[in-house]
Amino acid sequence: MKGIAEYCGLCGVSGYSGDQVSMVAEGLLALQHRGQEAAGILACSGGSMRLHKRRGTVAEAMSDIPAEFFSRQMSSVMGHVRYGTYGGEDVENAQPLLVSMAGLQIGIAHNGTLSNAGPLRDELQRQGAIFLTNTDTEVVLHLMSRNLEHTGYNIREALGIALDRLQGAYCFLLMSPEGLYAVRDPLGFRPLNLGRFEEGGWMVASETLAFDVCGAEYVREIEAGEIYFVPHDGGEPESGYFGGGSELFRNRKGLAQCIFEHVYFARPGSRVFGDSVYSTRLAMGRQLAREHPADCDVVAPVPDSGMFAAIGFARELGIPFDMCFTRNHYIGRTFINPASARRAVMVMRKLQPIPEAVRDRRICVVEDSIVRGTTSSARIRALREAGAAEVHMRVSCPPHRFGCYFGIDFPEPSKLIANRYSMEEIADQLGLDSLGYLSREGMLSCVTAHRPEDYCTACFDGRYPVKVPESGFENRC
Numbered sequence: 001m002k003g004i005a006e007y008c009g010l011c012g013v014s015g016y017s018g019d020q021v022s023m024v025a026e027g028l029l030a031l032q033h034r035g036q037e038a039a040g041i042l043a044c045s046g047g048s049m050r051l052h053k054r055r056g057t058v059a060e061a062m063s064d065i066p067a068e069f070f071s072r073q074m075s076s077v078m079g080h081v082r083y084g085t086y087g088g089e090d091v092e093n094a095q096p097l098l099v100s101m102a103g104l105q106i107g108i109a110h111n112g113t114l115s116n117a118g119p120l121r122d123e124l125q126r127q128g129a130i131f132l133t134n135t136d137t138e139v140v141l142h143l144m145s146r147n148l149e150h151t152g153y154n155i156r157e158a159l160g161i162a163l164d165r166l167q168g169a170y171c172f173l174l175m176s177p178e179g180l181y182a183v184r185d186p187l188g189f190r191p192l193n194l195g196r197f198e199e200g201g202w203m204v205a206s207e208t209l210a211f212d213v214c215g216a217e218y219v220r221e222i223e224a225g226e227i228y229f230v231p232h233d234g235g236e237p238e239s240g241y242f243g244g245g246s247e248l249f250r251n252r253k254g255l256a257q258c259i260f261e262h263v264y265f266a267r268p269g270s271r272v273f274g275d276s277v278y279s280t281r282l283a284m285g286r287q288l289a290r291e292h293p294a295d296c297d298v299v300a301p302v303p304d305s306g307m308f309a310a311i312g313f314a315r316e317l318g319i320p321f322d323m324c325f326t327r328n329h330y331i332g333r334t335f336i337n338p339a340s341a342r343r344a345v346m347v348m349r350k351l352q353p354i355p356e357a358v359r360d361r362r363i364c365v366v367e368d369s370i371v372r373g374t375t376s377s378a379r380i381r382a383l384r385e386a387g388a389a390e391v392h393m394r395v396s397c398p399p400h401r402f403g404c405y406f407g408i409d410f411p412e413p414s415k416l417i418a419n420r421y422s423m424e425e426i427a428d429q430l431g432l433d434s435l436g437y438l439s440r441e442g443m444l445s446c447v448t449a450h451r452p453e454d455y456c457t458a459c460f461d462g463r464y465p466v467k468v469p470e471s472g473f474e475n476r477c
């Protein structure tokens with residue numbers, strides 16, 4: 001079975017009196033960093049749905065939205081940006097997915113990875129289900145469809161029964177003829193937020209930056225285990241919780257929100273899990289400086305995601321902050337590009353040292369993470385070639401030693417540099433004068449809205465909050 005791991009972004013609007021299609025397209029643009037492989041939009045008007053999705057960036061995919069999307073007022077619109085791997089680049093795998101279920105149109109979009117999607121898919125196929133995509137998301141539609149008849153064609157009930165079978169990380173937007181559902185898994189791995197328009201109407205988005213762009217006010221997080229339903233007819237939204245029958249839900253001791261959202265993925269202007277990403281990254285830099293100060297002339301970030309931790313690091317130590325790299329903005333994020341064959345080339349293209357900022361200076365580079373080490377190694381070499389007297393590195397999270405099964409496409413553990421080498425060996429391999437990582441406890445001390453035990457840190461410490469597939473990465477659907 002082919003593996004699919006997704007890291008994506010969701011945006012939905014309902015009940016807003018203006019152009020909801022353009023609104024969702026703008027929201028997706030604000031979430032572009034969460035996936036650049038494909039984008040899609042699903043609009044509902046008068047109980048009838050229209051789908052438009054394409055490969056490429058939001059600008060590319062949304063450049064030819066058919067005129068019929070704008071010819072009438074939509075009751076609800078939802079959209080998705082996608083990052084996928086392992087043969088997932090076909091447009092069939094782009095989302096939202098739209099199906100007809102017992103004559104009812106149902107659309108779905110997903111952010112996360114279902115860790116039991118492989119066994120569920122096998123079970124459903126044995127029962128005769130025919131899958132049209134490689135995505136784990138389609139499993140949910142088949143589970144719902146099997147429960148539709150005995151729930152009296154009650155979409156919400158069928159959805160709840162399907163959700164009880166799922167393990168892993170998921171936020172869903174689901175469109176039915178009655179309304180728009182926003183769902184977050186019982187451990188809350190991925191962020192999902194609720195916003196409201198002053199003039200009426202609701203917005204849901206993975207990150208709150210989409211609200212700012214669209215003029216919506218942040219209301220709160222969609223809670224872990226919550227189903228939030230906004231009816232198309234403008235009626236009052238309803239909130240409920242699923243998982244009554246789920247062992248995981250009953251036994252959960254805390255949440256498992258992905259701390260790596262704060263370290264790397266989310267945009268600094270966003271709020272995720274109730275905390276400002278900007279403030280959290282500054283705090284991580286300050287904490288890193290307290291744990292691993294550096295004797296250097298200048299602190300330099302690796303743009304863009306290392307930027308705010310570097311500012312915090314420099315402020316804490318009173319050392320000048322400077323930009324030692326110039327970034328080519330016309331190239332996507334290196335980590336997030338699924339085609340590994342292109343990664344090495346893109347690393348070299350993306351950041352170039354500025355010789356005048358580097359020459360004869362002792363530089364401390366602040367990175368957000370080191371995964372394989374190949375990217376960091378190329379950057380350090382480039383700094384030395386540009387004349388740096390010394391190169392130190394500080395990393396604003398602990399060493400990555402384990403894989404992620406919850407929506408982040410890390411390479412398998414044997415390819416993670418910290419899984420194979422000691423700190424001294426890593427510093428040596430990367431050609432550094434010194435190296436320091438933020439501690440797990442230090443990292444968790446920087447988030448304030450939830451308790452430290454409400455975050456997943458499995459890729460750092462191997463403490464997985466749910467059972468991982470026995471066959472590891474091979475079993476991802």
Ligand code: SF4
Pocket residue numbers: 189257258259260261403404405406407408456457458459460
């Ligand atoms: S394993 Fe790491 S990347 Fe994956 S959800 Fe947990 S903290 Fe996030």
